[in-house]
Amino acid sequence: MATTAVRGSLRILKRMPQLTYHCYSQCPRLPSTGSEGAFQIITPFGAAQQRHFRTTYRSNGQILPFKLSDIGEGIREVIVKEWYVKEGDKVSQFDSICEVQSDKASVTITSRYDGVIRKLYYGVEDTALVGTPLVDIETDRTQEGSPEEDVVETPAVSHQHTHQEIKGHKTQATPAVRRLAIENNIKLSEVVGTGKDGRILKEDILNFLAKQTGAILPYEGDQQVPTPAVRTTASVTSKPDKAPVTTYPTAAAPRPVFTGKDRTEPLKGIQKAMVKIMTAALKIPPFGYCDEVDLTQLVKLRMQLKGLAESRGVKLSYMPFFIKAASLGLLHFPMLNASVDEGCQNITYKASHNIGLAMDTPQGLIVPNVKSVQTLSVYDIAVELNRLQNLGASGQLGTADLTGGTFTLSNIGSIGGTYAKPVILPPEVAIGALGKMQVLPRFDAQGDIAKAHIMSVSWSADHRVVDGATMCRFSNLWRSYLENPASMVLDLK
Amino acid sequence: MITRTLCHMCLGTRSHTRWLTLRFHSTLTATFADGKAGTIIKSVSTNIFENLALEDWIHDNIDLQKRSILYLWRNTPTVVIGRHQNPWQECNLKLMTTMGMPLARRRSGGGTVFHDLGNINMTFFTSKKNYDRHRNLSVVTNALKTLRPGLDVQSTERFDILLNGQYKISGTAAKLGRSSAYHHCTLLCSADRSVLSSVLKSTYQGIKSNATPSVPSSVKNLFDEDPTLDSETIMTALASQYNMEFGFDSPIYAVDPGEEECWPGIQNMAQELQTWEWVYGRTPKFSVCTNFDVHGLSSSANITLNLDIKNGIIENCVMDMSTEWLPKNVSEEFGSFLKGCKFCPNEMAMLVAAFLRVTPLGEYSSRMYSLCENVIARV
Numbered sequence: 089m090a091t092t093a094v095r096g097s098l099r100i101l102k103r104m105p106q107l108t109y110h111c112y113s114q115c116p117r118l119p120s121t122g123s124e125g126a127f128q129i130i131t132p133f134g135a136a137q138q139r140h141f142r143t144t145y146r147s148n149g150q151i152l153p154f155k156l157s158d159i160g161e162g163i164r165e166v167i168v169k170e171w172y173v174k175e176g177d178k179v180s181q182f183d184s185i186c187e188v189q190s191d192k193a194s195v196t197i198t199s200r201y202d203g204v205i206r207k208l209y210y211g212v213e214d215t216a217l218v219g220t221p222l223v224d225i226e227t228d229r230t231q232e233g234s235p236e237e238d239v240v241e242t243p244a245v246s247h248q249h250t251h252q253e254i255k256g257h258k259t260q261a262t263p264a265v266r267r268l269a270i271e272n273n274i275k276l277s278e279v280v281g282t283g284k285d286g287r288i289l290k291e292d293i294l295n296f297l298a299k300q301t302g303a304i305l306p307y308e309g310d311q312q313v314p315t316p317a318v319r320t321t322a323s324v325t326s327k328p329d330k331a332p333v334t335t336y337p338t339a340a341a342p343r344p345v346f347t348g349k350d351r352t353e354p355l356k357g358i359q360k361a362m363v364k365i366m367t368a369a370l371k372i373p374p375f376g377y378c379d380e381v382d383l384t385q386l387v388k389l390r391m392q393l394k395g396l397a398e399s400r401g402v403k404l405s406y407m408p409f410f411i412k413a414a415s416l417g418l419l420h421f422p423m424l425n426a427s428v429d430e431g432c433q434n435i436t437y438k439a440s441h442n443i444g445l446a447m448d449t450p451q452g453l454i455v456p457n458v459k460s461v462q463t464l465s466v467y468d469i470a471v472e473l474n475r476l477q478n479l480g481a482s483g484q485l486g487t488a489d490l491t492g493g494t495f496t497l498s499n500i501g502s503i504g505g506t507y508a509k510p511v512i513l514p515p516e517v518a519i520g521a522l523g524k525m526q527v528l529p530r531f532d533a534q535g536d537i538a539k540a541h542i543m544s545v546s547w548s549a550d551h552r553v554v555d556g557a558t559m560c561r562f563s564n565l566w567r568s569y570l571e572n573p574a575s576m577v578l579d580l581k
Numbered sequence: 582m583i584t585r586t587l588c589h590m591c592l593g594t595r596s597h598t599r600w601l602t603l604r605f606h607s608t609l610t611a612t613f614a615d616g617k618a619g620t621i622i623k624s625v626s627t628n629i630f631e632n633l634a635l636e637d638w639i640h641d642n643i644d645l646q647k648r649s650i651l652y653l654w655r656n657t658p659t660v661v662i663g664r665h666q667n668p669w670q671e672c673n674l675k676l677m678t679t680m681g682m683p684l685a686r687r688r689s690g691g692g693t694v695f696h697d698l699g700n701i702n703m704t705f706f707t708s709k710k711n712y713d714r715h716r717n718l719s720v721v722t723n724a725l726k727t728l729r730p731g732l733d734v735q736s737t738e739r740f741d742i743l744l745n746g747q748y749k750i751s752g753t754a755a756k757l758g759r760s761s762a763y764h765h766c767t768l769l770c771s772a773d774r775s776v777l778s779s780v781l782k783s784t785y786q787g788i789k790s791n792a793t794p795s796v797p798s799s800v801k802n803l804f805d806e807d808p809t810l811d812s813e814t815i816m817t818a819l820a821s822q823y824n825m826e827f828g829f830d831s832p833i834y835a836v837d838p839g840e841e842e843c844w845p846g847i848q849n850m851a852q853e854l855q856t857w858e859w860v861y862g863r864t865p866k867f868s869v870c871t872n873f874d875v876h877g878l879s880s881s882a883n884i885t886l887n888l889d890i891k892n893g894i895i896e897n898c899v900m901d902m903s904t905e906w907l908p909k910n911v912s913e914e915f916g917s918f919l920k921g922c923k924f925c926p927n928e929m930a931m932l933v934a935a936f937l938r939v940t941p942l943g944e945y946s947s948r949m950y951s952l953c954e955n956v957i958a959r960v
Contacts, residue, residue: 159757160710160712160762161714169665170665170865187664189690189793191739192739192754193690193755193757194663194689194755195756195758196757212865354921356921360932361935364918365935365938368939451927451928454934455934483925487933487934487953487957490934491950514938
């Protein structure tokens with residue numbers, strides 16, 4: 089038994105000369121790892137031998153209790169408020185482990201070691217005593233110094249949980265640098281560290297990448313990672329050279345962040361709502377009908393009225409006109425302002441024209457509606473729209489505004505596009521999508537080419553209760569009101 | 582006191598690194614390279630998120646082993662809750678929304694406070710070894726007593742400062758990291774007390790939570806005691822006393838927490854502090870149990886609503902009705918529809934609208950609508 093142990097140790101000693109030196113030079117206080125059951129040899133060489141034998145197996149790493157260090161001011165106990173890790177999680181040195189609170193002071197406890205969390209000694213809201221173990225961490229190589237020592241001073245970037253297993257020799261890098269490496273699929277063991285003690289710095293990663301791709305990387309990607317202050321100078325990188333990057337015309341779109349791996353997450357509240365609505369909408373057999381509208385006259389009218397509306401404190405866009413014209417059309421075609429029940433047995437002709445406006449907000453797609461448009465003037469509608477837009481932008485729309493719609497218009501053209509295939513929102517039976525307004529050449533009444541402001545419109549309707557001819561006639565009426573706004577005056581109620 | 586405007590500050594404070602950092606960042610002025618042990622800075626911003634982000638930035642990035650910093654800042658009206666508090670329990674969120682008042686959650690512990698320009702905030706940054714809250718508070722009380730010798734201000738065991746033995750004029754909170762710490766406290770100079778008392782009163786009923794509760798106290802402004810005590814005078818006195826107490830001789834530097842060039846990464850930190858996930862989502866698990874009457878066209882019922890909320894998201898929603906006012910399967914379906922929804926009136930309204938669209942309710946539509954309105958009103 090003893091001979092095989094010695095032979096095994098000698099093999100290991102040959103393979104890891106560094107480790108031998110490490111272990112021998114320390115005064116090791118062997119932490120007890122009860123499960124090992126190995127007996128302790130007192131002589132230094134024997135102790136080192138013992139160490140080596142243990143460390144050949146990765147799973148049989150040392151389990152070190154990480155104690156709650158002194159917080160100061162004579163505080164003896166704290167309340168554990170939040171755990172950032174759970175049993176089985178891998179942690180790196182300087183990662184945040186938990187948050188404790190004592191007497192109006194909130195303390196972030198960071199890990200002293202790299203390893204795997206094996207045991208949490210307290211639950212949330214438990215009282216923890218200073219000096220007692222908080223967690224057990226299983227490490228897969230020997231740690232310097234005694235477990236009771238306080239954590240080293242190099243600052244951690246809080247709230248980042250970067251776990252990267254480092255196989256083989258110990259690689260020093262802060263969590264921010266490790267994350268950058270993970271994001272770019274770089275093994276830290278392949279990067280040459282230029283910091284203190286061979287520590288890998290952010291610049292080392294960037295240089296490594298530059299060599300690989302042959303180009304200087306754009307700086308914007310780094311902006312996500314706050315630069316921690318470190319002792320060595322070269323790592324204080326607040327502004328590396330900005331690379332000449334071609335800018336694409338993505339005005340409002342967020343920059344995609346390439347993380348290199350798939351990400352699955354459950355659908356949250358609002359997304360779930362969208363799924364439910366669209367699944368229900370699938371039951372409706374839609375037909376589409378598209379047309380184009382010449383808004384040249386409307387453009388002139390709006391120019392005249394814009395100033396007047398602003399003097400009353402209201403922004404006047406084209407939407408109030410579109411909405412009012414739709415309502416005037418619905419007076420002649422009440423079929424389109426109707427609702428069918430679940431089994432399509434009964435149809436209800438709604439008295440009130442509550443015209444919904446599809447709105448794109450940070451929370452997702454919502455459809456607030458303007459109530460009783462048949463009783464409102466164009467100016468009233470503009471006021472309502474302003475109110476709904478402000479509430480939508482600040483996330484304050486209530487149930488009253490979001491429910492009760494009978495007909496919907498979607499102004500997708502404000503973002504872009506011409507023709508669309510809008511989905512009917514149950515329990516309605518029709519919807520219209522307005523494309524963008526373009527200045528195009530058209531023949532006028534004299535047969536000459538003239539500038540015209542053209543907008544396309546795409547309608548969808550429930551073919552179970554609406555037929556093509558109805559939709560066509562409604563669209564024509566709506567179009568005629570907009571192409572000749574003066575005619576709206578005759579029919580305004 | 583000389584107030585110098587700063588554009589750039591450099592990181593790293595060790596003497597052998599200072600020289601190299603200057604070479605690397607040739608545009609940075611060497612304010613922190615002056616080798617001084619104490620620095621006083623004052624924020625030019627009154628945006629709570631920018632100011633809190635600067636606190637975090639200094640805590641994370643500046644080496645405080647041999648240097649201490651005093652940071653003075655004020656904000657436009659806002660409510661700030663402690664790290665582990667429950668905003669629904671602590672303040673009147675509906676009133677704040679109508680007033681356009683933001684809510685912020687700081688990273689230190691402690692209770693809820695109201696900030697406006699009549700309230701001074703000061704943060705004492707030190708190494709963990711030099712962390713001493715009572716000493717910091719003595720700086721405040723001595724500064725005030727030097728300004729007005731007869732003033733009765735005293736710090737307490739709980740790290741408050743009382744005026745005339747009964748009115749709280751200052752509250753404290755602290756944050757400790759691996760090797761450095763900060764202790765910040767407020768000082769009521771001329772805050773709007775009527776707004777303070779109305780926003781700090783929660784209107785929510787039936788909340789059961791383990792979150793750190795605030796201890797309400799009667800407050801008074803220093804301005805009410807002595808009208809010559811305004812914020813600027815007090816801040817200058819605080820800076821002098823700080824220098825005197827710790828043996829420093831720093832002037833007050835004006836800093837802008839919005840400058841990304843000086844504080845790389847600070848914009849992201851300020852953004853993070855404004856996300857719903859941080860402000861509301863960090864609330865410890867809590868439950869709401871409330872009871873109300875709903876009225877239909879010709880009938881009414883009494884409803885008991887039970888909600889379990891974790892990370893600000895509804896985990897469980899159960900409605901008990903006194904009579905079969907709505908079919909049981911409908912109310913159960915509504916309860917499960919709300920699971921996974923943020924405990925936020927806007928998102929709940931959106932989900933309710935979707936529910937009403939897709940669920941065939943027939944004669945129960947108006948009752949369901951009434952129930953939904955009542956539920957959202959209680960958020």
